[in-house]
Amino acid sequence: MKLKSKAKLPLWLQFPKPLLALPLTALSILAVCRQANAKYTIKASMNTELEIRRPALDNPINIINIKGKVTDEKGLPLPGVSVRIKGTTGGTQTDTNGNYTISVPNDQATLVFSYVGYNIHEQQVGNSTSINVVLTSKNSDLSEVVVVGYGTQKKGDVVGAVSTVKGEAVLQNASPSVSNSLAGRVPGLIVSNRSGEPGADGANLLIRGLNSFGGGTSPLVVVDGIPDRDLNRLNPDDIENVTILKDASAAIYGVRSANGVILITTKRGKTGKAAIHYDGSYSIQQLTKFTHRVNAWEYMTYFNELNLNQGNTAPYAQSEIDKYKAGNDPNYTSTDWMDAVFRKNAPLNNHSLSVQGGGEQVKYYFSAQTLDQQSNLRNSDQRFKQFNIRSNIDANISPNLKVNLDIAARKENKNNPVVSLGQTLHEAVSMYPFLPVYWPNGSANAGVSNGRNPAIMTSSLPGYDRTNYYTVNPTLGFDLKLPYLVKGLSLNGYAAFDYKYVERKTFRQPWDAYTYDATSNTYSNQRSSTSILSLAQDAQLTNQNTYFLKLAYDQKFGDHSINAFAGVEQTTSNWNDTYAYRRDLLSNQLDQLFTGSTVDQNATGSASQDGRESYLGRASYAFKNKYLAEASFRHNGSFNFPTDKRWGLFPAISLGWKISEEAFFKDNIKGVDQLKFRASWGLMGNDAVAQYLYVTRYQLVNNPIYYTYFGENYTEVKNLYLSATPNPNITWEKQDTRNIGFDAAFLSNRLNVTFDAFRFLRRDILAQRNASVPQYTGLSLPPENIGKSLNRGIDFSINYNETKNNFRYNFGANFTYTKSKIIFRDESPNIPEWQKSTGYAIDSWLVYQTKGIYHTQTEVDNSPHMSGAKPGDLWLIDKSGDGNITSDDMVRVPESATPKIMYGLVMGAEYKGVALNMVWSGQAMAKQMILPQSQGSLVAPPQYLYDGRWTPENPNAEYPRAFNSTDPRNSISADFWLRNAAFLRLKTVEISYSLPTHTFEKYGIGAVKVFAGATNMFTFGSMKKYGVDPETNNITGINYPQTRIFRFGLNVNL
Missing domain, CATH: 3.30.1070 (Cell Cycle; Chain A)
Structure with a gap:
């Protein structure tokens, strides 16, 4: 050549x-x-x-042609299965009938068969020229590997309460935040999405309910073995699987385990030619819920009634009301201020590209993602952008040594209105609906006061609030096998360095907004009262270093299997913050600190440190694959506590019995593929409390002291004040965790059932000794570890998978019931017994009890009531029996906002490339408080409140007479305003079509899938009437609701 x-x-x-x-x-x-x-x-x-x-060959290669067919467990052909020669990138795919043909260099070659959703199969060629293969589904394979704390286990050998979610399931949800994709998929996990605001739309997560009233309640998130990495901001396409540890299986994480643990495993390289994958989508976001409010004439009518109820004169003439009601005069129109603030549709773009492959020596996975999420705020620059890159590389240095280098980096840009969303929405519901957004001459309306026009407040006219986040997460690890010392012995570890830099710039400036005098036809600019020209800059740097090393042993001796490890881990973190502020800048075109005045300037900074050190281990034993035992420990030290109280031991033990492997079971019971009973106990901890509670803390305060001598105006003197009394005996919360359950598989593993019953007893919860210090002293003691709570419940799941001919379908249901109560809380003896929280749910409601609404004056006169009560007011019950209605009559009720029941339904079907997947999520036994007029004295009432209010003409009304936030008889926490927050929501739906593999084969494209889907498509529940999302914890309902997302996308594999 x-x-x-x-x-x-x-x-x-x-x-x-x-x-x-x-x-x-x-x-x-x-x-x-x-x-x-x-x-x-x-x-x-x-x-x-x-x-x-090329020199002549001593042994010429004899090419062997291999033919065969690939089928599933039912004998059905599998099209598009990858067939390649192990150690090379060459290969082919099966056709629509599952047939394949491939040439191999010799009889020592090994063929590797792989297909999505099925286990990889390897077959040496040998003397065969025809090789037929049956692939087994991952869903039914009990040997599937499950990620657990600091290791992996076979699914059939897991003895803890562990649930998993596959990465492909995460991708079906259109939400930009990964946490939302977990809703409805697994038992024991409570997922509550409070908001759809760009960059702040992550869900609140609870594992098996609420267990603490003095410390943090969120589970620990661990990504690729490293704690505290951000779950929500991960590229969903990078996720291999998600594992939730719900019982003593989490105790290996010691002082951070009591709230449960969520393990995220990202994708890694695989042997074979480079597989290029693209996943792109365009989405439309819409608000799910918002309270519809009254128009102009209804507002005037309502506030006329309110003022008359308060003994004042009606502010609006009936003739004026009639003009707005007629609606035929352009000078008398209504403004929907919520519509002026929010728009119907907002775009969302998400694109991800990955490359996965490798050889016998090096395997790699590279990915990049870009996300652009706009806001539903109208006329707003609010936007969230994210860019992710990831590189996971595994290299075999020698037959016994493997190393890995993982690098993940992310940049986030968050642009928000400079006026807070809460303030803007408050103004929106407080604005007179008879005022226009813009006056006839096009100038902005100044609003009720100070130019606070909510349509302007969301725009860039008042300034901007920009935050940039930069995150880098490198990890270097190794795995060294030591067979020359002891067979099955290995040493592995890693060092991880997490860096996060946040820079925020907040620029404020006055804006033009006008009042209008119709008599003189003149406009007055309120610019001077809107804001001042100012700039604030904030910079935060966080670095966390994690070091881990473990010595592991894994060996089997006849009927005995042993897997054990002992390790050490250390995590340290440092946080630094620098802040600067100046006002009266030279120009709004020079948004730099040096242009500001020194008057009222502020420059400050702060820093904090944190750290944990641990010695940990676990040992698993199996006898004849029937009797399973596992024990773990973690000797944990936490920087949050005094030096003599930083260390604690967190042991756990789990037992399992595969009764289905017993001879008497196999011989007498048919149709059961597996039945395994499990039991676990563990002592777990929670150190998610405020730092430095054990030391005396001081606050530095600037006190201006004025002088007239020597022409000086004033000077500032810095003083130290004692800000908190220390508790030198503070320690972590401790939880006694017990769980029993079983796993069962039937019908050739097509039907799988899990069931668990649990009991969490948490003690040493931080609380104050309110009973020890009389209230009249005005003193308070530091928090102490004296609280105790109990949480009991069950969770279970049922999953069924079936394939008939070319039709595959699956159905799953999961259910969780939790009931928590406070066992001890040192409550003041002055509190009535019926108000004490002991014995009730941790977040139970304290409310006035009611008998509905007073219909007549006679009812008012013949019952205890608040001063000024009249027909149409809430009928409050005198719990104390003293003949008066006071705060002592409020009652603790069993209901809380945290649901006692959570459930989900997971469904899927596929036929000849057309697939439909759905996830339903629901909750029950939860009560949400709605206080429709609590936002302020001028708040426009919701439409339902106006239509159903009490009037003399409507004495049997559903709601009280006209009132506002200043009304002490109606705008109060009462059981009247508690509403059933149960719902069933279509959380995710996706329909897709995978084109035949031969369609683009000549272009080198292996697979193409087009899809369309929606998230939060619709909801069934009684809260819909009030325009409040049942997942929110906002009693006013005035927030940025979660969004309904419609998505259209394309997947391409090369």
Whole structure:
């Protein structure tokens, strides 16, 4: 073979020509030669002629043609199965009938068969020329590997309450935040999405309910073994699987385990040619819920009634009301201020590209993602952008040594209105609906006061609030097998360095807004009262270092299997913050601190440190694959506590019995593939409390002291004040965790059932000794570890998978019931017994009890009532029996906002490339408080409140007479305003079509899928009437609700 280079080179580059031609031609050929394990001789001459010769082979290769068919467990053909020669990138795919043909170099070659949703199968060629393969589904394989704390276990050998979610399931949800994709999928996990605001739309997560009233309640999130990495901001396409540890299986995480643990495993490289995957989508976001409010004439009518109820004169003439009601005068129109603030549709773009592959020595996974989420705020620059990159590389340095280098980096840009969303929405519901957004001359309305027009407040006219986040997460790890010491012995570990830098710039400026005098037809600018020209900058730097090392042993001796490890882990973190502020800038075109005045300037900073150190281990034992035992411990030290109280021991033990493996069971009971009973106990901790509670803390305060001497106006004197009394005995919360359950599989593993019953007893919860210090002293003691709570419940799941001919379908249901109560809380003796929280749910409601609404004056006169009560007011019950209605009559009720019941339904079907997947999520036994007029004295009432209010003409009304937030008889926490927050929501639906693999085969494209879907498509529940999302915890309902997302996308595999 001869190759000639004809490239024209500059004179100064023409010598030596062979060296120049070699990089252009021979290197690529050498790579091919190396891939084929062939030896070649290369000769180069000065005329750039390159000759490559291959020596004669002593043993010529005999190409073997292999044919075969790939089917599933039911004997149905599997099209599109990847068939390749192990150790090479060459391969083919099965056709629509599952048939394949492939050429191999010799009989020692091994074929690797892989298909999405099925286990990888390897088959050595040997003397066969026809190889038929049956692939087993991952869903039914009890040998499937499950990620647990600091290791992996076979699914059939897990003895803890562990649930998993596959990465492909996460991708079906259109939400930009990963946490929302977990809703409805697994038992024991409570997922509550409070908001759809860009960049702040992550869900609140609870594992098996609420267990603490003095510390944090969120589960620990661990990504690729590293704690505290952000779950929501991960690229969903990077996720291999999600594991939820719900019982003593989490105790291996010691002082951070009591709230449960969520483990995220990202994708890694695989042997084979580079697989390029693209996933892109365009989505439309819409608000799910918002309270519809009254129009102009209804507002005037309502506030006339309110003022008359308060003994005042009606502010609006009936003739004026009639003009607005008629609606035929352009000068008398209504403004829907919520519509002026929010728009119907907002776009969302998400694109991800990944490359996965490798050889026997090096495997790799690379990915990049870009996300652009706009806001449903009208006329707003609010926007969230995210860019993720990831590189996971595994290398075999030697037969016994593997190393990995993982690097993940992320940039986030969050642009918010400078006026807070809460303030804007408050103004929106407080605005007179008879005021226009803009006056006839086009200038902005100044609103009720100070130019606070909510349509302007969401725009960039008042300034901006921009935050940039930069995150880098490198991890370097190794795995060293030590068979020359002890067979089955290994040493592995990693070092992880997490860096996060946050810079925020908040620029405020006055804006133009006008009042209008119709009599003189003049406008007055309220610019001077809107804001001042100012700038604030904040910079935060956080770095966390994690080091882990473990010595592991894994071996089998006849009927005995042992897996054990002992390890050490250390995590340290540092946080630094710098803040600066100046006002009265020279110009709004110079948004820099140096242009500001020194008057009222502020420059400050703060810092904090944190750290934990641990010695941990676990041992698992199995006898005849029937009797399972596991024990773990963690000796944990936490920086949050005094030096003599930083260390604690967190042991756990779990037992399992595969009764289905017993001879008496197999011989007498048919149709049961597996029945395994499990029991676990563990002592777990929670150190999610405020830092430095054990030391005396002081606050530095600036006190201006005024002087008139020597022409000085004033000076500032810094003083230290005692800000908190220390508790030198503070320690972590401790939880006694007990769980019993079983796993069962039937019908050739097509039907799977899990059931668990649990009991969490948490003690040493931080609380104050309110009973020890009389209230009249005005003193308070520091929090102490004296609280105690109990949480009991059950959770279970049922999953069924079936394939008939070309039709595959699956159905799953999961259910969780939790009931928590406070066992001890040192409550003041002055509190009536019926108000004490002991014995009730941790977040139970304290409310006035009611008998409905007073209909007549006689009812008012003949019952205890608040001063000024009249027909149409809430009928409050005198619980104390003293003949008066006071705060002592409020009663603790069993209901709370945290649902006692959570459930989900997971459904899927696929036929000849067309697939439909749905996830339903629901909750029950939860009560949400709605206080429709609590936002302020001028709040426009919701439509339902106006239509159903009490009036003399409507004495049997559903709601009280006209009132506002200042009304002490109606705008109060009462059981009248508690509403059933039960719901069933279509959380995720996706329909897709996978084109036949041969469609784009000639272009090198392996698979193409188009899909359309929706998230939060619709909801069934009684809260819909009030325009409040049942997942919210906002009693006013005035917030940025979660969004309904319609998505259209494309998946391409090369």
